[in-house]
Amino acid sequence: MSDKASVSGSASNPxxxxxxxxxxxxxxxxxxxxxxxxxxxxxxxxxxxxxxMLYWVRHGHDGWFYKTAAQWLAETGLSVHEQTSARRRLRxxxxxxxxxxxxPAKLHFRIEKDTLAALLVKQQGAPPARIDWNDRATVxxxxxxxxxxxxxxxxxxxxxxxxxxxxxxxxxxxxxxxxAGEVRRRLAQWSEAIGFTRREQEAARxxxxxxxxxxxxxxxxxxxxxxxxxLDVLQARLSASGEAPPRVQETPANALPDPAVTTGQAGGxxxxxxxxxxxxxxxxxxxxxxxxxxxxxxxxxxxxxxxxITLLTIKNRLQPPQGASTCHDAGGSPGGGGxxxxxxxxxxxxxxQALALVQPxxxxxxxxxxxxxxxxxxxxVHTSALGYLRGLVKxxxxxxxxxxxxxxxxxxxxxxxxxxxxxxxxxxxxxRQADERASPDYQAKAQxxxxxxxxxxxxxxxxxxxxxxx
Numbered sequence: 028m029s030d031k032a033s034v035s036g037s038a039s040n041p042x043x044x045x046x047x048x049x050x051x052x053x054x055x056x057x058x059x060x061x062x063x064x065x066x067x068x069x070x071x072x073x074x075x076x077x078x079x080m081l082y083w084v085r086h087g088h089d090g091w092f093y094k095t096a097a098q099w100l101a102e103t104g105l106s107v108h109e110q111t112s113a114r115r116r117l118r119x120x121x122x123x124x125x126x127x128x129x130x131p132a133k134l135h136f137r138i139e140k141d142t143l144a145a146l147l148v149k150q151q152g153a154p155p156a157r158i159d160w161n162d163r164a165t166v167x168x169x170x171x172x173x174x175x176x177x178x179x180x181x182x183x184x185x186x187x188x189x190x191x192x193x194x195x196x197x198x199x200x201x202x203x204x205x206x207a208g209e210v211r212r213r214l215a216q217w218s219e220a221i222g223f224t225r226r227e228q229e230a231a232r233x234x235x236x237x238x239x240x241x242x243x244x245x246x247x248x249x250x251x252x253x254x255x256x257x258l259d260v261l262q263a264r265l266s267a268s269g270e271a272p273p274r275v276q277e278t279p280a281n282a283l284p285d286p287a288v289t290t291g292q293a294g295g296x297x298x299x300x301x302x303x304x305x306x307x308x309x310x311x312x313x314x315x316x317x318x319x320x321x322x323x324x325x326x327x328x329x330x331x332x333x334x335x336i337t338l339l340t341i342k343n344r345l346q347p348p349q350g351a352s353t354c355h356d357a358g359g360s361p362g363g364g365g366x367x368x369x370x371x372x373x374x375x376x377x378x379x380q381a382l383a384l385v386q387p388x389x390x391x392x393x394x395x396x397x398x399x400x401x402x403x404x405x406x407x408v409h410t411s412a413l414g415y416l417r418g419l420v421k422x423x424x425x426x427x428x429x430x431x432x433x434x435x436x437x438x439x440x441x442x443x444x445x446x447x448x449x450x451x452x453x454x455x456x457x458x459r460q461a462d463e464r465a466s467p468d469y470q471a472k473a474q475x476x477x478x479x480x481x482x483x484x485x486x487x488x489x490x491x492x493x494x495x496x497x
Contacts, residue, residue, distance in 0.1 A: 401432025
């Protein structure tokens with residue numbers, strides 16, 4: 028029996044074919060996942076992040092570039108924590124170099140292509156050779172065939188590993204098994220195709236079963252895993268998760284095509300493009316000019332929106348001490364904003380206008396005000412404060428707003444709140460102890476303990492005296 032999927036029935040099932048066709052616009056444009064990079068990095072998630080970095084590098088950006096954590100999340104489905112771990116792994120392999128550049132400082136990346144090429148050549152057992160990354164045929168042979176990966180599935184499937192397995196199974200179903208609607212592979216083949224360890228494969232299958240997207244059974248000898256996907260459930264989840272991804276941008280004329288993914292696919296989706304500074308295409312990183320501020324966060328580009336919103340919705344916030352804070356409550360200003368906290372450096376006559384600007388975005392209003400407060404504190408606003416806030420609001424409307432200095436403002440406010448809460452607890456405990464000591468019962472017990480202690484001391488003194496006399 029062949030190792031490829033065995034299909035019962037040669038005719039294509041029109042229902043499955045129609046479901047696959049209707050899923051295509053909901054899934055969005057796939058990105059190329061290079062399986063060989065898993066062997067080089069020993070990490071599926073690091074290989075996924077590196078695959079997407081290579082997509083940008085191979086499209087003409089041969090130098091330093093930067094993307095925010097929110098953009099990496101949209102393109103790969105990797106969370107902030109997963110991105111940090113993947114980047115650490117790439118740095119350990121000497122494949123990725125990072126540098127903070129610009130003002131305000133942003134985290135930039137550079138792929139060490141010579142090191143990566145040497146690792147790939149060594150992994151394939153070929154003699155060492157210098158690789159020309161402008162040679163499409165050579166690079167394609169070096170990276171090998173790529174698997175199509177749908178980043179939109181990460182939130183639905185329960186993680187990147189499950190999304191990779193689901194993306195691979197969808198590709199197999201579309202290519203090999205449209206008639207039976209079932210894909211059969213040995214367990215080792217499921218792992219080898221993506222680079223999973225046994226535990227990673229089992230965890231991915233378990234997540235897909237829990238999500239109701241995956242049905243499996245063991246069949247044949249040697250044993251094979253037969254998988255059937257719940258395409259109707261997947262379509263419903265994708266439809267409920269939001270709108271279809273935006274239209275893919277035009278691919279540059281000098282772009283290198285990905286081996287298994289059509290780069291100009293219509294009707295697909297792609298995250299925001301990479302930002303590249305023209306003066307960063309240098310053999311060495313330029314000197315960093317950046318403002319002086321406390322490095323309160325290890326990664327200024329990292330943004331965890333859920334955690335940030337939780338941080339902003341603390342009900343009992345501490346009012347900052349006079350002259351030591353960057354914000355104050357808008358509730359006491361004209362046209363007050365309730366729980367919103369306005370920057371301290373914002374003139375009082377501009378409070379009402381600032382609140383009116385952020386009013387259309389209640390879920391991000393405090394984040395916008397905190398970012399303005401951080402910029403004003405760092406003296407990075409060279410125009411009017413309201414004009415700068417208006418620009419932040421426009422970015423929020425376009426979906427490109429990612430707070431940076433505002434994170435520090437919110438964290439400082441939370442820290443003051445925690446310190447004030449601790450201080451209040453200490454004061455309450457001190458008052459309780461003082462009241463307890465002043466009570467008659469406590470005084471009587473204390474007097475009894477002192478009397479008992481005095482009797483013990485007198486008894487010990489008498490024993491010493493008798494011993495000395497003897």
